[in-house]
Amino acid sequence: MADPSPPAAATPAIRLRDIVKSFGPVQANRGAELEVAHGEIHALVGENGAGKSTLMRVLAGMYAPNSGHMAVEGRDVTGWTTADAIAAGVGMVHQHFMLVPTLTVAENVMLGSEITRGPVLDRAAAERAVRELSERTGLVVPPRALVSELSVGQAQRVEILKTLYRGAKILVLDEPTAVLSPPEVQELWTVLRALRDQGGTIVLITHKLDEVIDVSETITVMRAGRTVARMPTAGTTPQAIARAMVGRDVALALDAEYTGVSAGQELGAVSAMLEVRDLTVVGAGGQPVVRQATFSIAPGEILGIAGVEGNGQTELIEALAGLREATGSISLGGRDLMPLAVRERGDAGMSHIPEDRHDRALVLDYSVAENLILGQQHRFTSGATLDRRRVYEHASNLIANYDIRPADPALPARALSGGNQQKIVVARELARDFKVLLAAQPTRGVDVGAIEFIHARLREARDEGKAVLLVSADLSEVLALSDRIAVMYGGRIVALLPRSDASPDTLGPYMTGAERAA
Amino acid sequence: MSESDPTMAPVGGDTPTPAAMSAASNRASRRAVIEEAVLPPLVALLLAAVVGDVLILTFGQSPGAVYRLLLDGTWGNAYGFGQVLYKATTLVFTGLAVGLGLRAGLFNIGAESQLAAGGFCAALVGLLLPAGIPALLCLPIYILAAGLGGGMVGAVPGVLKARFGAHEVIVTIMLNFIVLALLNYLTSTRLHVPDTLHTAEIGSGALPRVSDVFSSFQGSAANATILLAVLAMFALNWFLFRTRRGFELRAVGLQPHAAEYAGVSVGSVTWRALAISGAIAGIGGLNYVLGYKHYYEEGFATGAGFLGIAVALVGRSHPIGIGLAALLFATLSQGGLAVNALVPKQMVDVLQAVVILAVATSVPEVRRLLRGARRTGAPGSAGR
Numbered sequence: 001m002a003d004p005s006p007p008a009a010a011t012p013a014i015r016l017r018d019i020v021k022s023f024g025p026v027q028a029n030r031g032a033e034l035e036v037a038h039g040e041i042h043a044l045v046g047e048n049g050a051g052k053s054t055l056m057r058v059l060a061g062m063y064a065p066n067s068g069h070m071a072v073e074g075r076d077v078t079g080w081t082t083a084d085a086i087a088a089g090v091g092m093v094h095q096h097f098m099l100v101p102t103l104t105v106a107e108n109v110m111l112g113s114e115i116t117r118g119p120v121l122d123r124a125a126a127e128r129a130v131r132e133l134s135e136r137t138g139l140v141v142p143p144r145a146l147v148s149e150l151s152v153g154q155a156q157r158v159e160i161l162k163t164l165y166r167g168a169k170i171l172v173l174d175e176p177t178a179v180l181s182p183p184e185v186q187e188l189w190t191v192l193r194a195l196r197d198q199g200g201t202i203v204l205i206t207h208k209l210d211e212v213i214d215v216s217e218t219i220t221v222m223r224a225g226r227t228v229a230r231m232p233t234a235g236t237t238p239q240a241i242a243r244a245m246v247g248r249d250v251a252l253a254l255d256a257e258y259t260g261v262s263a264g265q266e267l268g269a270v271s272a273m274l275e276v277r278d279l280t281v282v283g284a285g286g287q288p289v290v291r292q293a294t295f296s297i298a299p300g301e302i303l304g305i306a307g308v309e310g311n312g313q314t315e316l317i318e319a320l321a322g323l324r325e326a327t328g329s330i331s332l333g334g335r336d337l338m339p340l341a342v343r344e345r346g347d348a349g350m351s352h353i354p355e356d357r358h359d360r361a362l363v364l365d366y367s368v369a370e371n372l373i374l375g376q377q378h379r380f381t382s383g384a385t386l387d388r389r390r391v392y393e394h395a396s397n398l399i400a401n402y403d404i405r406p407a408d409p410a411l412p413a414r415a416l417s418g419g420n421q422q423k424i425v426v427a428r429e430l431a432r433d434f435k436v437l438l439a440a441q442p443t444r445g446v447d448v449g450a451i452e453f454i455h456a457r458l459r460e461a462r463d464e465g466k467a468v469l470l471v472s473a474d475l476s477e478v479l480a481l482s483d484r485i486a487v488m489y490g491g492r493i494v495a496l497l498p499r500s501d502a503s504p505d506t507l508g509p510y511m512t513g514a515e516r517a518a
Numbered sequence: 519m520s521e522s523d524p525t526m527a528p529v530g531g532d533t534p535t536p537a538a539m540s541a542a543s544n545r546a547s548r549r550a551v552i553e554e555a556v557l558p559p560l561v562a563l564l565l566a567a568v569v570g571d572v573l574i575l576t577f578g579q580s581p582g583a584v585y586r587l588l589l590d591g592t593w594g595n596a597y598g599f600g601q602v603l604y605k606a607t608t609l610v611f612t613g614l615a616v617g618l619g620l621r622a623g624l625f626n627i628g629a630e631s632q633l634a635a636g637g638f639c640a641a642l643v644g645l646l647l648p649a650g651i652p653a654l655l656c657l658p659i660y661i662l663a664a665g666l667g668g669g670m671v672g673a674v675p676g677v678l679k680a681r682f683g684a685h686e687v688i689v690t691i692m693l694n695f696i697v698l699a700l701l702n703y704l705t706s707t708r709l710h711v712p713d714t715l716h717t718a719e720i721g722s723g724a725l726p727r728v729s730d731v732f733s734s735f736q737g738s739a740a741n742a743t744i745l746l747a748v749l750a751m752f753a754l755n756w757f758l759f760r761t762r763r764g765f766e767l768r769a770v771g772l773q774p775h776a777a778e779y780a781g782v783s784v785g786s787v788t789w790r791a792l793a794i795s796g797a798i799a800g801i802g803g804l805n806y807v808l809g810y811k812h813y814y815e816e817g818f819a820t821g822a823g824f825l826g827i828a829v830a831l832v833g834r835s836h837p838i839g840i841g842l843a844a845l846l847f848a849t850l851s852q853g854g855l856a857v858n859a860l861v862p863k864q865m866v867d868v869l870q871a872v873v874i875l876a877v878a879t880s881v882p883e884v885r886r887l888l889r890g891a892r893r894t895g896a897p898g899s900a901g902r
Contacts, residue, residue, distance in 0.1 A: 323778060343781025352779070360779045363769050370765070375780040377762050385760045 011074040013038045013170055013201040014059065019068035021054055028054035029065070030225035034203075036170075036218070041192055041202045043216035043233070045209070047245055047474060051225040052205045053095075056172050059203075060092040061085035072170065091168025093159045095175045101148035105141050106130045109162045133161055136198070138191050152285075153184035160191070171195065172203045177211060189215045208308055209238040210512040221245055238512060242504045246476050271334075272296035273467035274320075274436045279328035281315045281491075289315045291491040292328070297436070297467040302458065304470045304482025305493075306507050312491035313471045314355060317440045320469070321345065321352045332436055346375055349435035353425055353442050355471070361425045362413045369395035369409035372428050394431075402427035403453070419450035426454050430461060437461055440471045455481060475504055475511075489513045555834045559843070562832065562876035566869045573868060577861045584860050591856020592849045598856065600728055600738025604805070606841075606848035607740070608633070608819055610747040611802025612826025613833055613840040614754050615672075615795045619686075620835040621758060622791035623771035628675065628690030629799040630823025631697035632668035636800020637807045638701050639667030641717050641814030644807070645709070649721025653808075656723045661746075664804050665797035671697050672796015676789030686792060694823075702816050709814075716815035725809045741809030748841070750798060755837040767791055799823065825851075828874040846873075 014036040021029040029051045036042040046052050057063045059070065061082040070078045072088055080088075099108050106126040115122045115129070130143040139157045147155060156176060163171060173192075177185045192202050192215060206212060212219055213233060221229040221244040229244040274297045283289035290312040297303045305313055319326035322342040330337040337345050346352075352375075354360040362371050372395045373380050380391050395409035404416070404423045413421055426442065439458060443451040458481055462468055472478050478485060485502040487495040487510035495510040509515040571581040592598045612629040619626035626632075643663040647656060675689035709717045725742040729735035758764040769777040770787045778784055806818045829847055833839035847870060854866035 321779075341781065341783070342778065346781060354779055356775075359773065359775045361776065363773050363776045365772050366769070374769070374776065377765055377780065381762050384762065385756075386762055386765055 011038075012036060012071075013073060014203070015069075015071040016055065016059065017069040017071075019055060019058055019070070020066045021051075021058055021063055022066055027225055029058070029068075031068075031227075032222060032225060033227040033230075034059075034220055035230070036201060036203055038201055039196055039199055040217040041196050041204060041215055043212040043219045044203055044205045044222065045212055045219060045241060045245060046222035050222040050245075052222055053174055055222070056092065056174060056203065056205055059085070060090060060172060062092075086166055086168075089167050089169035090172070091163030091166060091170070092172040093156070093163055093174065093176060097155050097159055099147045099155060099158060099162075102146065104144050104146055105150070105158050105161075106143040108147055108158055109133075109143075109165050111162075113166060129165065130161060133164060137161075137164065138194050139164075153187070156188070157191075164195075169199070170201045170203070172205070174205045176204070177206065177208065185211070208512060209241050209508065210514060212241060213238060238508050238514075239505045242475075242508050246504055271298075273299045273301075273333055274469065275329075275331045276320070277329045279316065279319060279326055279330065281312070281319045281324055281326045283315065289491050290319060290326070293488075293491075293493050295486060295493060295496065297469060299435075299465045299467055300462055301483045302462050302468040302470055302481050304472065304478035304485045305488055306472070306475055306478045306485055306502075307488035307511055309473045311488045313488055314440070315491075316488070317352070317355070317438050317469070317471055320438055321350065321354075343375070343378065346432070349433070350438065351429040351432055351434035351436065352438045353429050353440060355440035355444065357418070357421055357425060357444075362421060364414040365412055367410050367412055368399065368404065368416070368424060371413045371424050372398050372409075372431075374428065376428075376432055398424075398427040398431055401431075402457075419446045422446050422454065423450060426457060430457055435466060437466055437468045438471075439468060441473060442470070443472075443474070443477060451477075475507065479503070487511055489516075492516075555836065555839065558877055559832050559834070559839075559873075562873045563846075565876045566872040569872045570865070570869050573865050574861055577865075579860045584857050587857050587860060588849075588853035588866075592853045596732065596734035597736065597738050598852060600735040600740035601852045602845065602848045603728070603740040603744055604738060604810070604848075605851055606844040607743050607747045607805045607809075608802050608822045609825060609829050609844035609847055610751060610841055611805070612799050612823050613829030613844050614750055614837060615668075615799035615802075616826045616830035617833060617835040617837065617840050618754060618758075618798065619791060619795045620830055621771050622767050622787060623774065624676075624679075624788065624792055624795075625687050626672065626675075626690055626792060626795050626799075627687055627827065628671060628693050628697075628796065628823070629826045630821075631694040631701075632671045632796040632799035633802050633819055633823045633826075634701055635671045635697055635803075636664035636668035636797075637803025637818060638705075638814050639800070640664040640804055640807045641720060642709075644720030644723060644812075645718060647720070647722050651722040653723050653725060657725075657808075660723050660804060660808060661801055664800045664802075664807075666800070668800015668803070669793045669797035672799070673789060673793035676792030679792070680785035680789040705814065705816055711813075714815075715817075716811070716813045719812045720807075723808050724812055725804070727809070739810040741805070743805040743809040746801065746804065750801070751837045751841050754798070758837070799826070825870075828870065828877075832873060832877045 012035050014034060016032065016034040019029045019032045020027070032051060032055045034044065034055060044052050044056070054063065058065050061080045061084055064079045068078070069076070070080070072090060077084065077088065100111065103111070106123060106129075109130050110126040115125045127143040130141070134140050139161050141150070141154050141157050141161065147158060150158065160171070160173075176188060192204070196202055204211070204216060216233045219229070219231050219233055219236065219241060220227055221241065223245060231240075276296065277294050279290060279293040280288050281290035293312075293316055295303065305316070307313060315324060318324040320330060322337070322340060322345045332345075332348055332350060335348055337348060337350070340348060358364060363374060366374070369391050373391055377386065380387055380394070392409055398404065399407045399409060402423045404420050404427065406416075413424060416424070422443070429437065437458075442458065443454050446454065455477075458468060458470070462483075470478065470481055479499075479502060482502075483499055485497050485499060485507065486493045487507055489510060490513060494513070494516045495507070497506070574581045574584045590598075592602050612633055615629045615632065616626050640660045640663050643659060647659070671693060674693060675684070675686045678684040678689050679686045705715065705717060711718055727735070728740040728744075729738060758768060766777060766780070766782045767787055769780060770782060770784050774784050777787070802822070803819070807814055811818070825847055829840055829843045832846065833841070833843035850866050850870050854863035857863065857866070
């Protein structure tokens, strides 16, 4: 990097060819490509699990690719280390901040490359450096403030400053706006444009299409570990990007044809099974994360909630399940659920497939049989003890009916594949006596065969007259299963459409907040 | 709500019996569990033996001779064995107390003061009861008193954690100082026999000594509290691995978010677990107060609470393992006296420390707690 003159214009800043990266049996990247020109803002888009973050971690040296070719500034850097990447001016700003909250902004910025005078830290010099960098980039943060006192947006600026301080010329931002308010997002765009104008190259990982259109010059779309499209932003539309992200062939592979004949379609006569009014959830920061959600689901209906992740779906589901404080009203078959705790709501007929399998839905060190009664352990007792015979009977029934492999009730859940772990959860929640099913990301991280199986079970539940609330970040899944579709944006339900009116094209503007109907 | 489960389909005659289905896998997974549970302590022991050899050699002694002396002085004669049993009895209680906490994901460092509070309360009740009541009659009262004494000391950090999120390690450590100081104050100002640090003798509830039955145990303090300890071991084993509450408690310890999802109130499990943990430690105080001296004395079991942490870790928080680990540590501590002629008895402390360090670095609970401590402030982050 001794040569200060910029490389020839034709040499791309980044060129990744045919990158393959697998984690055990999971292939996160299967031939991904990325070419980023000098001095551009490049958007890397795709659905969750498309392999965007993995590809960027490969670029930043955090993962070594299994195969493929990487070049930065025309130099072959395949399989380099994080230290190499930093030295070559590639910096990554992660979704989760890596700052020390008890240190000041300046101290955090110089952490790892401290300015010293003899053995003593030179804080004044660090503060000067931060101020200088702030002026140059527009990333204004008080250098003496403690990081713990900063807002999330400010903390993110510190992350970017830190990366720039280390000499980054290629900046990778992983979902930077996930935690920002709309005005903060605009400020971030200003900063990124300024950096670009100063010769920086920026890769922006995102799945929010409005951002892509707003700020990028070129777009690379990834799907299922592969790069499926590369296009200039000028002249494209969110619809075109969404089509590339979701992909017609994937929709076909998932058997996405909507086959519902729903009792809920002719609502009028049928009274709602689940009725939610003005449900509001306040998040950790004191801001409402679900705002006055109002909807109802009829027996025999699947209501799908589409939307970019982080728009309140998780909180909505958890509030319904009783895992989060909320205001408003929830009634199940006419019964008020608000005063009931988690277990009582379950007993009242609420079944819940949580989105986080490893944190919430399973106790990984418990056996398959034990996990199959989790949440219903009070129904498998004789006296104070758990009735092991009934627990195992229950387990062997469900293992057979749901084809959980290996078919071994004594194995710890940890030992099973993701798909089979999810089958445990689905089996447990569908086998209980329920009227309403909350299904959050029911097929996340699950292989295609298991996806089809789980979809079939959800349709069966619907056909048996259950009310199903489906939340999925995968739009094709929502479209394939739902009888009606709601869109959440910024904690609100911004649209509620019958299935026949819903398509990626019609839902897109609601998902990006461009339109509101509700 | 009825306890019967309407979703349970009757098992048809043609389905393979669950017992047959799980027998083979039970065997395989049990072997894995045993390997995971037993190997680290064994490796730790081996490591301690190696370090011990080196130490003994530096003192110019032969390891064989020293170990033989250690065994002769402990398991080799009735008196030594009795002393091992006596020491192990207290350690079983403090070990079970710490182990129960660990199963619920809590690190109870307060067994030391909970043990003292239990002994104190038992003695206090003993001083109030009329003399001469038969032991069997007043034993339940003593157990209740000791359990309440330790349980109250344990409940304080539990409630503070459940209500305000105060870390139980800090609170239990601090409570050790407060409670021990308070007990010393009460003893030395109100209850002591002049010129001593102990209370007057209590007139009831003295438990029979082992030497009452086997005269060769003459002089050793081993007493019927051993039976209580064994009972506690099996009761806790049953509670943890057979009951619904135990199922829920362990779920809280392993994955609090999953436990919450399963309808368990993490807060109430937390305070109850610490209260019961304290109660178990407190009952351990009977070993001294009813089984040995028949009075409360300042510092009657100094160190037994802290050693209980080591016992629980080496015993892998498993009640049976804790029983074995208690025997091990009791043997080492009694053996220290036996080998004093050849090597300084502190050598045995070094061996204990090596065992603790080796096991502590390999025990999952400790690793999880360390990980948890590092991650504090980032709740809800999914594992890996």
